[in-house]
Amino acid sequence: MALTRNISADGKVVTIKINGRFDFSVHQEFREAYDAGRGKASDFVLDFANTEYIDSAACGMLLVFRDAVGGNSANIGIVNANHEIVKTLTMLQFHKMFKIA
Amino acid sequence: MNAPPAIKAVTRLADVAPTEMLNAQRQPLKILVVDDEAVFRALLQNLLEKMGMQVVAVGSGAEAVASFMHDQPDMVLMDVMMPGVDGYQATEYIRDLSGDSFIPIIFITTISDEDELAQCVMRGGNDFLTKPINPAVLQAKIEAFSQLRRLYKAVKSQRDELAQHNRWLKREYEIAEGVFAKVMHSGGLTSPNIKYMLSPQAIFNGDLLLAAYRPSGELHLMLGDFTGHGLSAAIGTIPVADIFNGMTAKGFPIPEIVAEINQKLQRILPRGLFFAAALLELDAKNHKLSAWVGGVPDILIYGAEQKALAGRFTSTSFPLGVMATDQLDCHVESMEVRPGDRIFLYTDGVPEARNSDNAMFSQERLEQCFNDGYEPSVLYERILWELDQFRGAPEQSDDVTLIEVTVDPSVSNPQATSNALAPRSPSEWSASFEFSAESLRGYDPLPMMMQVLLETQRLHQHKQRIYMVLAELFLNALEHGLLKLDSSLKEGAGGFGEYYQEKERRLAHLNVGVIKVSFRHAVNGSGGRLAIQIEDSGPGFDFQQRLKQVDENPGIHGRGIMMIRSVCESLVYSGAGNIAEAVYPWSLGDGLD
Numbered sequence: 001m002a003l004t005r006n007i008s009a010d011g012k013v014v015t016i017k018i019n020g021r022f023d024f025s026v027h028q029e030f031r032e033a034y035d036a037g038r039g040k041a042s043d044f045v046l047d048f049a050n051t052e053y054i055d056s057a058a059c060g061m062l063l064v065f066r067d068a069v070g071g072n073s074a075n076i077g078i079v080n081a082n083h084e085i086v087k088t089l090t091m092l093q094f095h096k097m098f099k100i101a
Numbered sequence: 102m103n104a105p106p107a108i109k110a111v112t113r114l115a116d117v118a119p120t121e122m123l124n125a126q127r128q129p130l131k132i133l134v135v136d137d138e139a140v141f142r143a144l145l146q147n148l149l150e151k152m153g154m155q156v157v158a159v160g161s162g163a164e165a166v167a168s169f170m171h172d173q174p175d176m177v178l179m180d181v182m183m184p185g186v187d188g189y190q191a192t193e194y195i196r197d198l199s200g201d202s203f204i205p206i207i208f209i210t211t212i213s214d215e216d217e218l219a220q221c222v223m224r225g226g227n228d229f230l231t232k233p234i235n236p237a238v239l240q241a242k243i244e245a246f247s248q249l250r251r252l253y254k255a256v257k258s259q260r261d262e263l264a265q266h267n268r269w270l271k272r273e274y275e276i277a278e279g280v281f282a283k284v285m286h287s288g289g290l291t292s293p294n295i296k297y298m299l300s301p302q303a304i305f306n307g308d309l310l311l312a313a314y315r316p317s318g319e320l321h322l323m324l325g326d327f328t329g330h331g332l333s334a335a336i337g338t339i340p341v342a343d344i345f346n347g348m349t350a351k352g353f354p355i356p357e358i359v360a361e362i363n364q365k366l367q368r369i370l371p372r373g374l375f376f377a378a379a380l381l382e383l384d385a386k387n388h389k390l391s392a393w394v395g396g397v398p399d400i401l402i403y404g405a406e407q408k409a410l411a412g413r414f415t416s417t418s419f420p421l422g423v424m425a426t427d428q429l430d431c432h433v434e435s436m437e438v439r440p441g442d443r444i445f446l447y448t449d450g451v452p453e454a455r456n457s458d459n460a461m462f463s464q465e466r467l468e469q470c471f472n473d474g475y476e477p478s479v480l481y482e483r484i485l486w487e488l489d490q491f492r493g494a495p496e497q498s499d500d501v502t503l504i505e506v507t508v509d510p511s512v513s514n515p516q517a518t519s520n521a522l523a524p525r526s527p528s529e530w531s532a533s534f535e536f537s538a539e540s541l542r543g544y545d546p547l548p549m550m551m552q553v554l555l556e557t558q559r560l561h562q563h564k565q566r567i568y569m570v571l572a573e574l575f576l577n578a579l580e581h582g583l584l585k586l587d588s589s590l591k592e593g594a595g596g597f598g599e600y601y602q603e604k605e606r607r608l609a610h611l612n613v614g615v616i617k618v619s620f621r622h623a624v625n626g627s628g629g630r631l632a633i634q635i636e637d638s639g640p641g642f643d644f645q646q647r648l649k650q651v652d653e654n655p656g657i658h659g660r661g662i663m664m665i666r667s668v669c670e671s672l673v674y675s676g677a678g679n680i681a682e683a684v685y686p687w688s689l690g691d692g693l694d
Contacts (some may be wrong), residue, residue: 021672024329056328060373066374084461088449091416092377101304 002026005033011040017047024057034065046098049080055056059092066097077101109138134158134173135165135191136209137183137646139626145178145209145234152240162186166194169204176246177206178230181221189545192225195380200600205246209234214420263306274305276334281335284342289313289320294507295623295652296481299528300450300500306333308502309378313349316551316568318386318513321349324446324504325378325421337376338424340365345380352568355380356431359393359421363429366422376422379446382433385510389601391433392446396420397462398449401469403480405441410471412436435605435648442508443477445484458490466491481505525559526689527629532557538611541579547572549616558622558629563687567631570683572637575618580604582679583614614638628688630670634680641677646676656678 014037017072018026034044044065048054065078066074077099081089089100132154137144138158146156157172159165163186165179167493177195180509181188192206208221221229289312290297299310301460307327312318325346327334327587341362348358359380366376377396384390392400395418404411418430436446447467454462470484484503536546551568555561580586584607590600621632651659665672669683 025153043202056326056377057330057373060375063375064373087464091398093416093419 003029003033003057005036006065007037007041011037011083012036013043013045014041015045015047017050019050021053021055022048022051022058023053023055024061026058028041030061034069038069040071042075044074046076046078047080047086048078048082051085054085054088059088062094062098075099111348114222129153129155130176130243131155131157131172131174132243133165133168133172133177134159135162135177135183135188136180137161138180141180143231145570148234148236148239149243152243154243162188163189165191165217166198170520176243177204177252179206179208179226181208181210181212182594187225196225201257203250205250207242207246231240239493277332277335278305281338284339285310289322292320292512294509294512295322295504297504298485298501300448300502301636303498305331305335306500307338309338309341309376310502310504311345312344314513315382316352316378316564317572318384318565318569320383320385320506320512321345321355321380322383322446322504322506323378323396324448324502325376326448327376328374333374335367337370340369341376348548352551354545355382355391355433356391357545357548359395359431360426360429363421363424363426363431367425370422373530375420375422379414379442380433380447381414381506383438383444383506383508385438385440385508385512388437388439388508389435390508391435393418393431393433395429398447398452401445401468401471402436402438403443403445403477404437405443405477408474408477410468411438411442432605435598435601436502438508440508440510441477443480444506444508446504446506447503448472448500448590450502451484451488454488454492454501462488462491477507497505515689527558527622527624527627529623530557531619531621533617536618538583538615541583541606541616542611547575548617550620551630554620554631558631560687562632563685567685570665570669570685571618571633573615573665573685577661577681578616578635578637578639578679579608581642582637583611583616584608586638625686626688628686631685631687632682633685634682636676639679644674644678647678 001021004017004019006017007013008015014034015088016028016030016033019059037044066076069076076097079101081100086100089095089098094100106179132149134142134145134149134156136145136158137160138411142158142160146158150158157168157174159168162183165177166172166186169177176185177192179188179192183191186194192208195204195206206225207226208226209232210221210229211232212218218229218231227246230239230242283300289295290310292312293636295312297310300306307329308551309325309327312320312322323341325341327337334387342363344362345358348361353361362376362378370376375396377586378395379392379397380401381390381392381400390402392414393416394400394416395617396416399416400414401410402412403409414434414436417434419428421429452462452464452467456462466487467484470480470487473483475483481503485501488501534546540546551564554567554571555564560567581588584604586600586604586607590603616638617634617636619634621634623630623632647659648662651662662672665683669684670686672681672683674681
């Protein structure tokens with residue numbers, strides 16, 4: 001399983017955990033994961049604890065995801081990302097669009 | 102041969118079978134029956150015809166081969182023991198003749214020894230039947246093979262279709278690659294001060310490397326990377342290259358090119374697809390390097406004198422195509438460079454190159470190369486060597502794109518005059534412009550004015566010189582007249598950088614002042630005289646004193662004045678020194694630049 005999703009009891013927080021490489025191959029699964037929580041959820045958390053690597057296509061998917069869950073008003077946190085991933089996201093200035101912790 | 106019981110059974114089966122015994126084209130299956138015994142042959146023929154099949158019956162192995170070629174049956178029932186060419190041999194021939202189409206061959210034999218039966222399959226049969234023939238078994242086997250044959254045919258036609266499709270796709274890619282290669286290789290990459298290694302899959306990796314010269318001689322270089330792979334990544338390279346090459350040739354500065362590309366991509370790219378890039382401008386004559394970096398690794402500068410990393414440009418902006426242009430930071434950062442310094446750009450394929458242990462080459466290892474004191478001239482090769490050593494498999498160096506630009510004031514546009522249009526015959530005209538502080542803050546009017554000059558009189562062959570005159574006069578008016586910058590700032594160590602930083606700072610806060618530019622063109626024999634007059638609202642300067650200094654110490658003071666004088670027939674200051682007029686003469690015969 002490349003991806004697991006967890007929705008809080010009140011349905012407000014959706015946590016998506018991505019395992020291994022985050023690239024275009026998880027595109028469909030990733031989409032389904034956030035689609036399921038839309039409407040009710042107000043906060044999204046991407047847990048990268050087990051994510052080894054993120055490629056540019058996946059960065060594109062993050063933008064699509066952000067648009068889908070509210071664009072500028074979306075509340076998306078990225079947690080537990082490794083050093084390389086944080087570097088990539090910062091290079092792309094994604095820290096201005098996502099809360100990277 | 103114990104035929105009689107079989108016949109009864111067949112009549113019964115034949116009544117239900119005919120519609121089943123059709124091949125894929127809804128034609129009756131054609132069966133070749135081979136047996137040297139005429140009675141058995143007739144019996145089998147009768148049996149199969151009643152099942153609704155078309156039958157060709159022959160009495161020898163040799164006839165079987167001939168009939169196979171002539172009648173093209175769907176299936177063969179083959180007697181093993183025959184005089185002359187026996188069943189095994191005939192089967193071998195038929196297999197050779199049938200190529201890659203699937204013709205089931207069923208041996209009919211009296212043998213009941215298991216080893217012998219196995220032999221039937223070894224020798225190219227698909228199955229066997231022992232005499233006496235049980236019609237039900239015969240029909241079941243034929244039906245099974247008929248189905249298998251249909252399946253085989255379907256797979257084969259799909260395979261052929263796929264192969265055809267692949268050939269077609271390959272051709273499309275070749276055509277696309279040709280177009281993209283032209284897009285990539287138009288422009289200034291042939292400059293002697295640029296070395297680069299481009300991944301052979303660059304285009305379909307969405308990587309784009311372009312270089313071009315502004316009319317005023319500065320080099321523009323762009324390295325970028327579209328998200329994703331394949332045609333979808335490559336498709337955006339065409340509009341980007343068009344904008345980059347076109348705007349650079351017209352003299353637009355980097356921030357405006359960045360904004361224009363972003364605008365375009367924002368409009369055409371689907372969400373999720375974007376273009377991470379670095380654009381730089383090298384003004385080698387004035388020792389100035391400016392860059393904009395959005396979403397790609399740091400540009401690294403190797404100092405020739407200190408033989409160490411002398412500076413870097415780090416990503417400060419979103420990639421292109423992500424944000425609306427008004428939310429994008431298009432500003433460039435600048436630094437001073439010296440002749441001989443090396444500028445390095447690379448895609449993330451370099452730091453992310455992996456060895457057999459799946460470890461990454463890393464930014465740290467890359468930057469270590471910059472701090473080992475190598476001669477500037479060997480650093481490029483050194484980096485590639487280190488990369489190969491690290492990976493241990495040089496043939497993998499496929500996704501590495503590395504570019505080195507040497508700061509060399511003697512290099513100029515290799516294609517300067519290649520497609521310049523001849524000037525229009527001279528005419529009398531004039532044009533004038535007035536720029537307020539507000540418009541000067543966010544806009545460089547030089548490209549627009551050049552465009553007007555070029556369109557009106559088509560002075561392309563004089564582009565570089567006219568640009569130089571216009572730019573010198575205009576920048577003097579802006580930097581000294583309105584911004585009141587002191588040239589002596591440029592003189593100290595790191596002076597250029599300081600000077601340009603100060604310029605940016607003051608320009609951002611400029612809110613009073615005006616610059617007026619007027620052009621007057623007059624006919625002069627077979628050519629013309631272009632008078633450029635620039636007036637600023639600043640306090641002016643003691644131009645008598647300045648001109649005297651220039652005359653007394655050529656080369657030390659007023660390089661700009663000397664450059665203008667070298668191509669103009671006159672340069673006159675008036676008013677309080679806040680009005681300058683230069684006259685540039687040209688004639689139709691000039692093929693200069």
